[in-house]
Amino acid sequence: MNVQNLIIGAGPAGLAVAGRFRKAGLDFEILEQTNKIASKWHTHYDRLLLHTVKSLSSLPHLDFPPDYPQYIPRQQLVTYYENYAKHFDINPHFNCEVTAVLKKNGLWQIECTNQKTFEAQNVIIATGLNRIPNIPNWKGKDIFEGEILHAASYKNPLKFKGKKVLVIGMGNTGAEIALDLAEAKIDVGISVRSEIVVVPRDFLGRPIQLTAKKLAKLPFRLGDVIGALVRRITFGNIGKYGLPVSKMHPRILIQEQGRTPIIDLGTIAKIKKGEISVFKDVLEFHENTIRFADNKIEDIDSVILATGYYPAITKFLENTDSVLNYAGEPANKVAKGEQKGLYFIGYDKFTLGGILGTLKNDSALILKSIKNDSV
Numbered sequence: 001m002n003v004q005n006l007i008i009g010a011g012p013a014g015l016a017v018a019g020r021f022r023k024a025g026l027d028f029e030i031l032e033q034t035n036k037i038a039s040k041w042h043t044h045y046d047r048l049l050l051h052t053v054k055s056l057s058s059l060p061h062l063d064f065p066p067d068y069p070q071y072i073p074r075q076q077l078v079t080y081y082e083n084y085a086k087h088f089d090i091n092p093h094f095n096c097e098v099t100a101v102l103k104k105n106g107l108w109q110i111e112c113t114n115q116k117t118f119e120a121q122n123v124i125i126a127t128g129l130n131r132i133p134n135i136p137n138w139k140g141k142d143i144f145e146g147e148i149l150h151a152a153s154y155k156n157p158l159k160f161k162g163k164k165v166l167v168i169g170m171g172n173t174g175a176e177i178a179l180d181l182a183e184a185k186i187d188v189g190i191s192v193r194s195e196i197v198v199v200p201r202d203f204l205g206r207p208i209q210l211t212a213k214k215l216a217k218l219p220f221r222l223g224d225v226i227g228a229l230v231r232r233i234t235f236g237n238i239g240k241y242g243l244p245v246s247k248m249h250p251r252i253l254i255q256e257q258g259r260t261p262i263i264d265l266g267t268i269a270k271i272k273k274g275e276i277s278v279f280k281d282v283l284e285f286h287e288n289t290i291r292f293a294d295n296k297i298e299d300i301d302s303v304i305l306a307t308g309y310y311p312a313i314t315k316f317l318e319n320t321d322s323v324l325n326y327a328g329e330p331a332n333k334v335a336k337g338e339q340k341g342l343y344f345i346g347y348d349k350f351t352l353g354g355i356l357g358t359l360k361n362d363s364a365l366i367l368k369s370i371k372n373d374s375v
């Protein structure tokens with residue numbers, strides 16, 4: 001099939017581009033490896049609400065329904081994405097996993113697992129930062145007799161009743177899963193390797209995300225100082241609970257390192273109450289125990305790996321040196337030179353306000369760039 005514009009991935013990022021293209025009257029096809037719109041949001045854990053505020057998380061040209069709450073629950077978000085696809089007549093080729101994107105004679109050739117092939121002038125890659133779960137290897141992991149699952153497969157605390165659970169990794173996902181388990185009165189610990197930066201989701205009844213955007217505009221880094229004060233007032237000295245705390249300001253963590261601070265929903269309070277234990281980095285697994293960096297050994301029944309994901313773009317895209325950085329993530333949103341005609345959306349971790357907050361601007365940028373090239 002020959003098309004002008006081909007979008008890979010029908011998650012929020014792919015939908016944002018498709019919505020813009022439809023509105024602007026540009027032809028496109030969209031490929032999706034599963035049989036669902038916004039597939040990841042169908043499978044994330046049950047209790048998940050957006051951590052980012054409603055006003056900064058919608059897609060172009062269609063706001064969330066007015067009765068949606070400030071922090072949108074996963075299921076309502078799925079409904080919104082499905083309605084978005086209907087509204088803009090977005091009909092992905094489902095069960096079409098792209099396995100190869102290569103340039104031949106100036107055009108992009110795209111191959112899918114279901115034998116479908118496409119030829120396109122422009123390819124918009126929207127396959128997500130969270131494509132493949134990152135599953136680290138530890139000494140003894142294979143002999144561990146308990147269950148080990150990645151956070152991508154965690155749903156709710158039900159099957160962990162009566163077990164001693166270790167969550168490995170304290171990013172937003174690990175912190176929330178540990179909270180979910182602790183609220184269900186499950187014996188849970190969290191292993192924290194890297195220094196953490198924690199912010200409250202709300203302060204004095206106002207979303208911290210909105211406050212942070214305002215503070216970032218203040219001169220002389222005054223916003224960072226006020227932010228530090230807010231964190232001190234909210235959490236106190238959390239270092240004394242065994243948490244390795246970074247002194248870095250959340251704004252700098254995001255804008256310079258592309259790392260998201262932990263948006264606390266109650267995990268810190270549970271740690272302070274001793275309802276979530278804190279452990280050091282994992283050193284090795286034994287049959288029924290785990291040894292940590294401080295040589296402490298704990299009995300553990302189940303392990304949940306909140307150890308992140310890979311975008312894994314190199315699995316289907318060749319000659320990536322000029323378009324991906326050392327971490328395998330797109331260095332730019334619009335490719336140039338030999339790779340001209342390639343666009344990336346949903347990979348910008350360096351902006352205050354979350355990935356969803358980047359999609360409106362970045363889909364507009366892609367539309368503009370494609371329109372400019374076609375005149």
Ligand SMILES: Cc1cc2nc3c(=O)[nH]c(=O)nc-3n(C[C@H](O)[C@H](O)[C@H](O)COP(=O)(O)OP(=O)(O)OC[C@H]3O[C@@H](n4cnc5c(N)ncnc54)[C@H](O)[C@@H]3O)c2cc1C
Pocket residue numbers: 008009010011012013014031032033034037038039040041044048049050051052057096097098099126127128129130131173316345346347353354355356357
């Ligand atoms: C638990 C969790 C909570 C999050 N909460 C927030 C939040 O509150 N606010 C925020 O701003 N961000 C949040 N994010 C980050 C980000 O906004 C989401 O991951 C969002 O879904 C990213 O959208 P996306 O379209 O880029 O990627 P995805 O949602 O991952 O969608 C990519 C789509 O591409 C498909 N695909 C992948 N590879 C191929 C292929 N080779 N061929 C065809 N199709 C393919 C996938 O099946 C998927 O449907 C969260 C992430 C996670 C994991």
